[in-house]
Amino acid sequence: MTESLYLIFETQSDCNLSADSLVKTIQSKCAAEIPSNVIQHFRVIWSQTGNKIKIQPFIGGSSFMNLYESKKRPYINTLLLYLFEWIKEFSNRIEILFYTEDAKELVQIESFSGIEDILSKEKKPHHTKFTFSPKSKIFYIGLAQANLETPLNVKTTEPATGYFCHYYVVASNVEEAINYITTDMEKERAFLVGYESLVEILYSNIPDEVKELSEYSGKRGIFYRSGRVYFS
Numbered sequence: 221m222t223e224s225l226y227l228i229f230e231t232q233s234d235c236n237l238s239a240d241s242l243v244k245t246i247q248s249k250c251a252a253e254i255p256s257n258v259i260q261h262f263r264v265i266w267s268q269t270g271n272k273i274k275i276q277p278f279i280g281g282s283s284f285m286n287l288y289e290s291k292k293r294p295y296i297n298t299l300l301l302y303l304f305e306w307i308k309e310f311s312n313r314i315e316i317l318f319y320t321e322d323a324k325e326l327v328q329i330e331s332f333s334g335i336e337d338i339l340s341k342e343k344k345p346h347h348t349k350f351t352f353s354p355k356s357k358i359f360y361i362g363l364a365q366a367n368l369e370t371p372l373n374v375k376t377t378e379p380a381t382g383y384f385c386h387y388y389v390v391a392s393n394v395e396e397a398i399n400y401i402t403t404d405m406e407k408e409r410a411f412l413v414g415y416e417s418l419v420e421i422l423y424s425n426i427p428d429e430v431k432e433l434s435e436y437s438g439k440r441g442i443f444y445r446s447g448r449v450y451f452s
Contacts, residue, residue: 239266363416
């Protein structure tokens with residue numbers, strides 16, 4: 221039976237992705253961890269229908285599936301880790317399919333919250349589709365309004381009674397995101413009144429200047445808070 225490994229994901233309509241850019245990015249990220257005589261032969265077969273992309277990764281003429289239980293398994297794990305992290309920047313609708321042609325049984329469906337759930341398996345999964353179910357998501361909260369418990373003297377004619385700001389928050393759901401914002405405002409003796417917008421976004425949607433200013437530690441919580449615009 222022929223076995224294949226695919227990474228399948230759905231992007232937003234404005235993503236301009238290609239096999240060439242993917243390969244160059246992964247080769248650059250893995251250069252310090254995988255020998256040059258291996259990483260230079262990394263390639264993918266890329267197929268796309270609309271916004272849905274399917275990738276089949278190879279090292280030279282050997283597919284990842286054929287190398288999964290070989291001496292190159294550590295390299296396969298590293299490459300799959302970076303491939304998954306790259307895909308996550310553009311999509312949260314991700315599937316990893318271990319497919320066996322002519323299999324008599326139906327494809328098994330399992331969920332995973334991190335690529336480690338799959339890489340930790342010693343044997344390659346048989347005829348199984350893993351569907352990504354992330355523990356954390358990124359939310360953008362635009363123009364959040366906070367009212368101050370006590371007016372604050374700022375450089376205006378009147379003491380400020382509140383302020384507006386924007387948040388990027390990593391949380392498991394909307395309710396948790398709001399809780400992080402509420403807690404953050406309480407540190408300044410303020411309370412959340414409302415917000416103009418709250419949307420789930422991808423990492424690739426975060427402006428570069430926000431990423432540079434963020435002190436995000438990798439855990440759920442405030443990714444970035446903008447400066448405050450006070451009002452009276």
